[in-house]
Amino acid sequence: MNFPLLILFLLSFSTAWAQTTNGPREVTPEMEKSIKVKIEQDVASFKKRQDGDRAVATEFAIDTMRIERYMDEYMKLDYSTAGMRFAMNEAASAYDVILNKYYKKLLLKLKPSDKTALIQAEKAWIVFKDKDLAFRAVLSKEEYTGGGTIQQVKxxxxxxNMIKDRAVTLFQFYQSIESN
Known part of the structure; x- marks a missing residue:
């Protein structure tokens, strides 16, 4: 077999193989609905196993379970760069809702004289978050990383992770007050 014929065979074989494998798929509204139904079934099962004394922890666990499961299931279907970024951005938005939920609950629990400390801490965290993200953008430049779409995913x-970590922190603050 001559070399050009071998190259042609290998290219046609690899093209046929690539077209028959299950690669990342665009998540359709029907697929997304199926993901959400599956998650709600898992939530119902989780609720049955919980005791009533830990209502605050159970509520938080369910909120975060919905977010994490959605992100995981979405990325199983669409693990392209765009799919992963979409799923993580959706999860970050959902964690931001939880962050604000526990920030507000925490404010309601604090004495008026102590609310200023939380408000100032949250304002400082927002400034830190914005500056840290800006620095991260600098570090993601091709001159520092070599580039590539992985930088977008990172x-x-x-x-x-920043938004999730802050949501968890505010929940922990709230839970420590709620349990006393």
Whole structure:
């Protein structure tokens, strides 16, 4: 077999193989609905196993379970760069809702004289978050990383983790007050 014929065979084989494998798929509204139904079934099962004494922890666990499961299930279907970034941004937005929920609950629990400390801490965290994300953007430049689409995924993951971590922290503050 001559070399050009071998190259042609290998290219046609690899093209046929690539077209028959299950690659990332665009998530359709029907697929997304199926994901959400599956998650709600898991939530119902989780609720049955919980005791009533831990209502605050159970509520938070369910909120975060919905977010994490949605992100995981979405990325199983669409693990392209765009799909992963979309799923992480959706998760970050959902964690931001939880962050604000526990910020407000915490404010309601604090004495008026102590609310200023939380408000100032949250304002400082927002400034820190914005500056840290800006620095992360600098570090993501091709001259520092070599570039590539992985940098987009890393930046989105960094943002997602910042929001998630702050939501968890505010929940923990709230839970410590609620349990006393």
């Amino acid at each position: 930046a989105t993951s960094f943002y997602y």
